[in-house]
Amino acid sequence: MIDRRSIQTYAFGAVGVIGAIAIMFAPRMVFSHPAAADGAYVAATLACVAVAFAWALWFSVAAFRRAEEFAQERTKFAWYWGSMAGVVVAVLIYGLIASGAAPGLLEGVTPIRAFGFGMASLLVAQLAGRLVLSAWWRATKR
Template sequence: MSDPKPYRAPGFRSFLAVMGLSLLLGLIMGLGSIFLQDTALGDAGAALVMASVGMIGIIAIVVLWWRRVDEAAREAHKWAWWWGGSPGMAVGGIGVMALINGDWADAWLAGFEPDTLVALGVGFVLIVQILGYTLAWLWWWAVRR
């Protein structure tokens, strides 16, 4: 019976592989959108199809990465997701609710189309959630170093 291989943390080559796969996926999405926009799908359909392809591809890349990363990094990401991403989503949601329910914002928001306002609200919540996640992730590593 052979000895099991010792754990080896993913190195720079693994990082380059993940970044390369991500870049390739972005290229596929961009070119796919260009080629599909003049089809029966139209611009919106092409964007939807390519966004779906992109999300499936990103999930596949993340699964490959997750299988190779060590337990400490996994724990840091899980902790940051719960303690940073969740409060970030709450703060972002409160911000959007305050904006849409504030009389002071009516004049400022009047120049936007409804779909643009939805996209801005979703984008704001995502940015605040990612910021909370990043701060929690940094905190997790800072207290353990």
């Protein structure tokens, strides 16, 4: 059975992620047809993104502090080494795309979408590396 501290840790994490996503999408719910040129929409979006990051940070810190010492060490190890491995993988993928090894992958894509793709791929690679190393730690250290 899962102990109370673990349940609280997972609850803080879930509230942090779900709440941040809801806050980030709030401007799209308020503005019926958002336009990028609309100043109020842009201001609301920037404010909501800042609040969402603060929300996620607060709940992440709370979840980390509620975790047991073994879980804290696993998390620190996985974020450090896993995210670094993810950065290396993302840089290798960038190198393949930049060298022309993947022709047509970003053909017709606007620069802002290409920038967003690059940012998202880096973050996804870091998260995937963290999850892989966390699972490895959990499987080998118990």
